Amino acid sequence: MLNIVLLEPEMPANTGNIGRTCVITGSSLHLIEPLGFRINEKQLKRAGLDYWPRLDVHLYANVEEFYDSIGPDARVFYATTKGKNRHSDVEFRDGDYIMFGKESAGIPEEILVEHPDTCIRIPMLPEERSLNLANSVAIVTYEALRQMDYPGLETEGDLHRLEW
Secondary structure, three states: OOEEEEEOOOOHHHHHHHHHHHHHHOOEEEEEOOOOOOOOOHHHHHHHHHHHHHOOEEEEOOHHHHHHHHOOOOOEEEEOOOOOEEOOOOOOOOOOEEEEOEOOOEOOHHHHOOOHHHEEEOOOOOOOOOOOHHHHHHHHHHHHHHHOOOOOOOOOOOOOOOOO
């Protein structure tokens, strides 16, 4: 299982979409306050559709509480446009945490500078700022799951009305 961490998320629609991705992939969602919305907001529930009640979600008052809860041996990767490592070049393992920053500012550099070897980035054109947060979470989550051979996930589908 992966652990997706959102540090001070601001947009309920993105968080709802990320929650849906977590449910579909068997990942846990960790939200670090302050949040830019209320958990019960309609936009959050709409984006998460009927998946939200099945989401394994954890809420923390601040980043220190988050770190205290996961312990010193937990592996945390920091998704940032400032990272030196590509998201596809690190080796993800079951139980890893992948932190994403808020939409407007990313993860504070005070956190990044303490973890240079586990800062990862999604390659993109140099003149562009960043991808949408929900898209970034999906890209990194599925790369991590691909590396683990999609544990517990259905890898083949069936047609509804016809047969292959």
